Amino acid sequence: MKFRGKIVDTNCIHHFSNVVNTISKLVKTCIMRITEDKVFFILSERVNDGGAQIWCELPQSHFFDEFAMEGVSAESNEIYLEVAPDLLVRSLRTAHSAKWVKVKLTKKNFPCLTIEVDLPSGSVHQRLVIHDIPVSVVARKHWPDFTEPEMPRFDVSIAMPQMRLLKNVVDKMKNLSNYVSLSANNSGEMKVSVETDMASISTHFQNLFNPSWNKDNTQTQAPMSQDRDPQEFATSRVDIRRFAQFLNSQQVNPDRVICNVVHHRMLHFFLLHDDVSLQYFLPVVSR
């Protein structure tokens, strides 16, 4: 098993640390999956722990100037590492002005992701910061636990409203209730609401964009006929802390966040920023 990659472009370094930062705000540990052409950050929680799932995909060629990897074997040419994204964030903290950043899989006393950051210096001497982040290598028999979650057959797909207001609202609601219901319809309306013994509160957003998807659930521009009554709301009630965490994790400032509602089943958030895609699956919490 071998892996080494080098990022040279400053924008790419920033972008990469922003992605890692976003992930770190959502989870304590995740799986970093390395394949020949992509790097993934994956979370697959057990149902008992909330059942949230994250699937984040980065095409390596957009970030890395040098990228070499050799998986466990020729036929399964992949590497699965369990890593704490928070440690990655910390080791990339000095990297914002770096000349280059190298990421490689090393074996000290235990397997490590070694991050080498070359900082600019006035003199001829090189200033090199090296972080060793302990990782555990995921055995091949566990790989199936981390397959890409199926895109749900959602009832409503809607673009999220501007983040600032939504964040404030959800943060306030968090003080009142543990759960939030998110509803949306195909007329560009979205509602977030909480209900407690003392009060019921709901915030309405209007004039949002309903993206059209074709049969394979891939986004298209062509409008497609909806069998569904456009006024009818689809609702899912989720853990408000997880939702707030997701809203507060946005370090990448994506152009658009799409929320897909599977009525009474789950919320599926889909972020597309340049070439990075992030999917967040939040299952409903039953009453």
Next chain:
Amino acid sequence: MLSTQRSDDDDQYMLVACLDNVRNVSTILKAIHFKDTATVFASPMGLKITVEDAKCVQANAFIQEAIFHHYVIKEEQLAFKINLTVLLECLTIFGSSSMPSGNTSLKMCYAGYGCPLILMLEEEGVLTDCNIKTLEPDDVLDFDFCSSNVINKIIMKSECLKEVFSELDVTSDILQILMSPDHPYLQFSTFGNAGSTHSSFPKDSEMVESFQCSQTQTNRYKISLLKPSVKALALSTRISIRTDDRGFLSLQYMIQTEDGQICFVEYYCSPDEEVDHNEES
């Protein structure tokens, strides 16, 4: 905006109050937010919100009818109890920091006894509806504090008291307030683990705007009861400190809203113990 949109439905409500900038109300309410529940009294004059603790301290916030740009009440007096914490979370749902981008407007409706308080907030086209349960109003304390019994009265700028109150030695159980026509005129004292502190203000200080003391009075008040008043003090520009012949304390705070209007918050507190308050000096 909101008032014209839904004026047809307003008939069913006993109280309808609208305002353009919700922070005018929410800041005043924060000044008395030291307990979860508050009693709201609505009259044609405006709203009075009362919070009490330990049957010894009472805070009242007055939001006069003029603060609202639209205020309609169909009865002389309406009263209900409400969870103030929830009310404040709702009022500040779009964020409490002042954003240059826009104000949150509020419409508040109450249909009468047993009905919830309905809030409609709007910012940048986003609407929030809140439905807060109201509770049976409690009897509030009557401190029977009338101006004819006032012995000592000082009106001063809040500025100088902010430090005294924000740095109160909380290891002291009590705050002693001395008011006197003679030296040291006005003195705040605490007696804590690390020693005593005394802060005195001369009567000719620039900060003192009016000084009407007829007798030397030394009264002690539980610090835990007075501590919450620091919230009102922090928002206020002027404060009036009064004590009556029983040693009861009245603190009145003048608070300027963002729109430049004046609101009042008052705290009443009963003395902790009597310390020869009739002693002549």
